Amino acid sequence: MKKIGIFDSGVETPEEIIMAAGFVPFRLFGDPTIQPEKANEHIPPTHCIWTRNLLEQAIAGLDEDIVGIISSHGCDRTNREFDIWLECLNYKFMFFLNSPRKRDDVALKFFIDDLKELINQLQDTFNVEITDEKLKESIKKMNKIRETLREISEYRTKYILKGSEFHALVKKVQQLPKDEALHMLETRLKELKESHDSFANGMKPILLTGSDIDDTELIVLLENLGFHVISDDLGVGTKYFWNSVDENENPIEAIAKYHLSKPIHSTKFPSYERYNVLENLAKKYEVAGVINIAQKFCEPVLYDHPYLKKKFKELGIPYLFVEMTYNRESYSQLNTRFSAFAEMI
Numbered sequence: 001m002k003k004i005g006i007f008d009s010g011v012e013t014p015e016e017i018i019m020a021a022g023f024v025p026f027r028l029f030g031d032p033t034i035q036p037e038k039a040n041e042h043i044p045p046t047h048c049i050w051t052r053n054l055l056e057q058a059i060a061g062l063d064e065d066i067v068g069i070i071s072s073h074g075c076d077r078t079n080r081e082f083d084i085w086l087e088c089l090n091y092k093f094m095f096f097l098n099s100p101r102k103r104d105d106v107a108l109k110f111f112i113d114d115l116k117e118l119i120n121q122l123q124d125t126f127n128v129e130i131t132d133e134k135l136k137e138s139i140k141k142m143n144k145i146r147e148t149l150r151e152i153s154e155y156r157t158k159y160i161l162k163g164s165e166f167h168a169l170v171k172k173v174q175q176l177p178k179d180e181a182l183h184m185l186e187t188r189l190k191e192l193k194e195s196h197d198s199f200a201n202g203m204k205p206i207l208l209t210g211s212d213i214d215d216t217e218l219i220v221l222l223e224n225l226g227f228h229v230i231s232d233d234l235g236v237g238t239k240y241f242w243n244s245v246d247e248n249e250n251p252i253e254a255i256a257k258y259h260l261s262k263p264i265h266s267t268k269f270p271s272y273e274r275y276n277v278l279e280n281l282a283k284k285y286e287v288a289g290v291i292n293i294a295q296k297f298c299e300p301v302l303y304d305h306p307y308l309k310k311k312f313k314e315l316g317i318p319y320l321f322v323e324m325t326y327n328r329e330s331y332s333q334l335n336t337r338f339s340a341f342a343e344m345i
């Protein structure tokens, strides 16, 4: 089945529309085993390493079933770099979705209009019809996926499901055909319901936040140091299934409202609202600490750090900020920081 690649610094791209057009939504992830050499010819090496990594892969050639790319408005990196993608890639469908920075009524109307434009362009380019019925069917499927993920996520709280396994599951869901993804999730949920094996043994529950961390190995590294990611506000995590799309409303409006009511990403306004979500999660899951990880040169998350540091200090919850290089060889350098934090909490 043909795929539409998603280049998105958050999870703002409406997968339902891609599904209703007959394609598999396929979120692009970084590959921490490669270096951005070709990408550095287009983007200064002092810019976000994650997007340079994606561009490197795009220049080398993406999954052969991908027939088009949607990039959603996120940070300045994804926004400006889409111009470079237009120059370097040769797909007949390349769309920049202007997911708004704000969340008021004007922003909602603006977003609905751009979603309609996305639908028009998909229909014209691929000669398909995206009907309300197809959109409603996709919304139902995606809601079922979100609901199942919410249920599975709670097994992290029971120390039955490791944060790394959960992270890998969410990643797969963002790339697999959705029927396959749903089947995978339902099978895993059934197993979890029957499982009583707990790995609690002294693991320290933490809340993970920051840039959209997409390398599961980093979560494994944290686990090996005694942390358990009991909750998060990541795009490869709770932000992907936090709420559901209203199935009784006009489908395009419902999709737009869904995206504007999710926990806010650092790239949106007012980004400090992120703290309220994090505070609630930290209290709900009684975390021992909060770890905020920024990809190297991720400005939105760097801007949030001083505010989060101050607020978690006031709250009395230990907080660690680290900036990482998107490269597995460099992970060992983070060990010292993480280990010191593990001793402190």
Ligand code: SF4
Pocket: 009, 048, 049, 050, 051, 074, 075, 076, 077, 078, 211, 212, 267, 295, 297, 298, 299, 300, 301
């Ligand atoms: S890691 Fe940060 S700078 Fe890079 S794409 Fe994501 S939000 Fe933007």
